[in-house]
Amino acid sequence: MKLNALMVQKAKSMFPLHRGRRLRTNESIRSLVRETSLSPTDFMFPMFIAEGENVKVAIPSMPGIFRRSIDLTVEEVKEIFALGIRAVNIYVKISEDLKDNTGKEAWNPNGLMQQAISAIKAACPEMIVMPDVALDPYSIYGHDGIIANGDVENDSTVAALVKMSVSHAQAGADFVAPSDMMDGRVLRLREGLDAAGFQNVGIMSYSAKYASAFYGPFRDALDSAPREADVEVPKDKKTYQMDYANRIEAIREAVWDVEEGADMVMVKPGIAYLDIVREVKNAVNVPVTVFHVSGEYAMIKAAAERGWLDNDKIMMEQLMCIKRAGASLISTYFAKEAAIILNK
Ligand code: PBG
Numbered sequence: 001m002k003l004n005a006l007m008v009q010k011a012k013s014m015f016p017l018h019r020g021r022r023l024r025t026n027e028s029i030r031s032l033v034r035e036t037s038l039s040p041t042d043f044m045f046p047m048f049i050a051e052g053e054n055v056k057v058a059i060p061s062m063p064g065i066f067r068r069s070i071d072l073t074v075e076e077v078k079e080i081f082a083l084g085i086r087a088v089n090i091y092v093k094i095s096e097d098l099k100d101n102t103g104k105e106a107w108n109p110n111g112l113m114q115q116a117i118s119a120i121k122a123a124c125p126e127m128i129v130m131p132d133v134a135l136d137p138y139s140i141y142g143h144d145g146i147i148a149n150g151d152v153e154n155d156s157t158v159a160a161l162v163k164m165s166v167s168h169a170q171a172g173a174d175f176v177a178p179s180d181m182m183d184g185r186v187l188r189l190r191e192g193l194d195a196a197g198f199q200n201v202g203i204m205s206y207s208a209k210y211a212s213a214f215y216g217p218f219r220d221a222l223d224s225a226p227r228e229a230d231v232e233v234p235k236d237k238k239t240y241q242m243d244y245a246n247r248i249e250a251i252r253e254a255v256w257d258v259e260e261g262a263d264m265v266m267v268k269p270g271i272a273y274l275d276i277v278r279e280v281k282n283a284v285n286v287p288v289t290v291f292h293v294s295g296e297y298a299m300i301k302a303a304a305e306r307g308w309l310d311n312d313k314i315m316m317e318q319l320m321c322i323k324r325a326g327a328s329l330i331s332t333y334f335a336k337e338a339a340i341i342l343n344k
Contacts, residue, residue, distance in 0.1 A: 001319060012200070021162030026153050031134070031274060035324070036108075036320060036323050036324045037175045037323075038319055038320055038338070038342060039084070039342060040083055040084030040085050040086075040325055040335075040338075040339035040342055040343070041084060041085070041086050042327075042328075042329060042330055043081055043085055043087070043319075043329070043331075043332055043334075043335035043338065043339065044085075044088060044089055044128075044130065044175065044289070044329055044330070044331040044332070045085055045087070045088050045089070045331075045332075045333075045335035045336060046086040046088070046089040046090075046091065046331055046333060047069070047073060047076070047077075047088050047089070047091070047277065048065070048066070048067040048091050048092075048221050048222065049067070049068065049069070049070060049073055049090055049091065049092045049093070049112055049113070049116045050067040050068060050069050050091075050093055051069065051095060051112055052069045053069050053070075053071055054069060054071060054072065055067070055068065055069035055072065056069075056072050057133055057148065059217065059220060059221045060220070061216070061217035061220050061221075061294075061298050062217045062220075062221060062294060062298055062301070062333060063301045063305070064301070064333075064337070065221070065297070065333050067093055067221060067258075070112075070116050070119045070180045072124045073116060073119070073121075074120060074124070077123065077124050077127055078118050078123060078124055079336075080335065080336050080339065081124050083103050083336065083339040083340060083343060084339055084342075084343065085127075085335055085336070085339055086126070086127065086128055087128040087129075087130060087329070088120065088127060088128070088129055088130065088261075089126070089130050089131075089132060089177060089331055090113065090116055090120075090129065090130070090131050090132065090296070091132050091137065091218075091222060092111075092113045092116065092137055092222075093137060093221070093222045093223060093224075094111070094112055094137060094138065096140075098137060098138070099138055099140045100138075100139075100140055101139065101140060101141065101144075101146055101147055102146060102160065103135035103138040103139055103160055103164075104138075104160075104168055105138045106135055106137075106138045106160065106164040106167075107160075107163040107164045107166070107167040108167070108214055109167055109170065109171070111167075112304070113168065113171075114168065114170070114171040115171075115172035116131075117129055117131055117168060117172050117173050118171045118172050118229060121172040122177075124173075127173050128175065129173050129175075130173065130174065130175040130176070130177040130204055131168045131173050131176060131177065132177055132179050133161050133164055133165050133176050133177060133178040133179065133180065133189070133340070134161070134178065134180035134296035135157065135160060135161070135164075135170070135180070135181045136222070136224045137222050137224050139224075140224050140227075140229070141226065141227060141233045142219075142224050142226040143225045143226055143233065143234070143237070144157070144179070144180040144181065144182075144237065144240060145157030145160070145161075145180060145182060145240070146160060147229075147231065147233050150232040151239050152182075152232075152234070152239065152240055152335075153233055154182050155183050155184075156181055156313065157180065158182050158183075158184055158185045158188050159188070160180040161178060161180060161182065161185055161188070161189065161247055162188050162189055162191075163192075164243050165178070165189050165192060165193060165201075166176050166192055166193060166196045166198070168197040168201075169193055169196065169201040171344070173201060174201065174202065174204040175201065175203065175204050175263070175264075176189060176193070176201065176202075176203055176204070176207065177203075177205075177266075178203065178205055178206060179206040179209060179268075180206075180240065181206065181209050181237075181240040181241050181242070181325045184241065184260070185282065186203055186205050186256075186257045186260035186261055186262050187260035187261060189203055189261075190203060190261035194259075194274070196298065200241040202263040202264070202265060203261060203262050203263055203264075203268065204263065204264040204265075205234040205257040205262035205264070205265050205315070206261070206291070207250075207253045207256075207262065207265040207266060207267070207280070208242060208249075208250035208254055208264045208266070208267045208268070208269055208273075208276055208280060209241050209242060209252050209266070209267075209268045210241055210242045210243070210244045210268065210269065210273065211237050211238045211241035211242060211243065211244065212241070212244060212268075212269050212293070212295070213295065214267075214269045214272070214293045214294065214295030214296055215293055215294060215295060216294065216295050216298075217294035217295055217297070217298045218293065218294035218295075221294070226229075227324055244273075244277075247275065247276060247279060249282060250267065250275055250276045250279060251279055251280060251283045252281060254267075254280045254284050255283060255284060258284045258285075258286055261328060262286065263285075263286060263287075264286055264287045264288070264289055264328075264329070265284060265286060265288055265289070266279060266288070266290065266331075267280055267288065267290050267291070267292055267331070268290070268291040268293060268294065269289035269291060269292070269293040269295070269296060269303050270290045270291060270292040270296055270318070270322050270330070270332075271292065271296055271318055271321070273290075274321065276323040277290055277322070277325040277326045277327060278325050278326050280326070281325070281327075282326075287328035287329060288321045288326055288327055288328055288329075289327065289328065289329040289330070289331060290325070290327040290329070290331070291330075291332075292318065292319070292322060292330055292331065292332040292333070292334070294305065294333065296318070297332070297333040297334065298316060300314050300318070300334075312337075312341060315334045315337060315338055316338065316341065319332065319334065319338055
């Protein structure tokens with residue numbers, strides 16, 4: 001008691017006892033005590049692939065992002081590699097006549113995805129290629145799996161995803177990135193890849209993927225949103241993607257995926273979910289990836305176009321905050337723009 005009173009007395013005589021501003025005096029000292037840093041190797045660049053040649057189609061809700069044919073994708077990959085980016089996520093838009101309820105085009109060895117993977121690996125062998133594993137771009141219903149009895153059927157979908165992943169590995173993928181949220185798929189993917197001789201192909205699992213309206217622009221880019229159909233289909237993805245009211249469930253999903261053999265886990269979306277990122281980071285001992293998704297990109301671009309926000313400053317702030325929250329890797333449509341700034 002006495003000591004406390006003395007300390008209070010001393011503190012009062014020394015106001016202010018602490019001067020936190022000393023460490024913020026100038027950029028040099030700030031740089032010395034900065035707790036988090038960003039580099040181009042923190043980023044993965046999501047890329048949309050189109051059929052054809054010399055095709056480059058702008059995506060209206062994602063200014064600066066394009067759907068490119070494989071030849072132009074390869075050029076872009078070389079460019080971003082030179083900027084220091086070392087990973088790409090790839091997504092394809094295939095023609096409607098190739099879509100059905102089984103998603104079988106997804107494991108066509110000569111499919112658009114398989115061709116894209118091998119073309120990128122041939123042109124830029126050191127680029128880590130992580131194709132998306134989910135049936136939505138291949139589904140006539142715009143769902144991530146096979147529809148039966150009014151919902152996405154789990155186990156038959158998982159079997160399809162195994163075939164899809166093995167075909168990605170055969171095409172040269174370094175990792176597969178299941179984004180479908182089916183139960184047990186990481187275990188089956190690991191078994192399937194190993195059985196096919198692909199022990200070194202990794203799994204980056206979208207573990208805590210929420211049913212989010214932030215994916216809107218992505219679904220525009222691939223024309224992959226759930227659609228009206230002649231049979232009963234869910235109108236959204238809430239029977240497989242997570243309820244955004246939940247936190248503990250995210251930890252459970254991430255832990256399960258690590259137990260099943262995931263080399264990395266992901267939390268998605270990013271900025272509105274950084275509490276989840278930190279929880280997952282504390283719960284698992286594999287690298288945590290965060291997907292800074294299409295809607296987050298669109299919001300910044302829209303505000304910047306109006307002059308309401310500064311694109312570059314908001315971009316760097318958000319990316320730094322995602323890293324600070326615990327991300328080892330950030331999948332972001334800003335990867336190239338941010339790398340250019342970081343290289344200056
Ligand atoms: C497909 C998939 C989606 C995204 C990544 N993989 C869309 C969805 O689940 O509906 C979203 C990415 C983004 O919004 O940037 N399963």
